Amino acid sequence: MRKLGLAMIGAAVMGGLVAGCASSPWPKSRSQIVQTAPTCEDFAVQIYFESQSAKLTSEARQVLKEADALTTGCKVESVKVLGLADAVGAPDANLTLSKQRADVVTRALGKLGHGKVVFDVAAAGDAGATTRGGEARPLRRRADIQFDLDGKLR
Numbered sequence: 001m002r003k004l005g006l007a008m009i010g011a012a013v014m015g016g017l018v019a020g021c022a023s024s025p026w027p028k029s030r031s032q033i034v035q036t037a038p039t040c041e042d043f044a045v046q047i048y049f050e051s052q053s054a055k056l057t058s059e060a061r062q063v064l065k066e067a068d069a070l071t072t073g074c075k076v077e078s079v080k081v082l083g084l085a086d087a088v089g090a091p092d093a094n095l096t097l098s099k100q101r102a103d104v105v106t107r108a109l110g111k112l113g114h115g116k117v118v119f120d121v122a123a124a125g126d127a128g129a130t131t132r133g134g135e136a137r138p139l140r141r142r143a144d145i146q147f148d149l150d151g152k153l154r
Contacts, residue, residue: 044144053141055104075149083100
């Protein structure tokens with residue numbers, strides 16, 4: 001009984017797969033593939049860091065790769081990188097940490113092919129990391145990156 005049930009399920013699955021091939025969503029030739037042109041519009045991304053760290057996480061590296069892909073076919077006019085820190089620790093240490101975060105992002109972008117781009121690099125430290133009520137903002141452990149694009153490559 002068990003073998004018969006599995007055989008029937010297998011046949012049903014295979015029948016569904018074969019039937020699905022008749023109406024495949026995949027193009028039959030390369031000419032049917034539509035490629036969209038790059039939009040070449042300015043955009044921004046944020047890279048988050050662990051507490052008291054300027055090391056890129058795997059998620060941060062992925063965000064940078066995806067941002068790089070958005071610039072493909074576009075002229076990158078400039079990239080603004082702002083390193084930030086939360087309010088944990090001494091203000092001088094937070095300013096140093098935010099500079100390190102901005103620098104590590106700039107180096108990573110250079111390795112992705114943006115070495116000749118004009119970078120505007122700044123660090124804010126923990127300035128603005130607490131609310132007026134004295135509440136710390138932990139999501140300030142990041143770097144804000146603004147890509148300024150100037151049209152498509154010629």
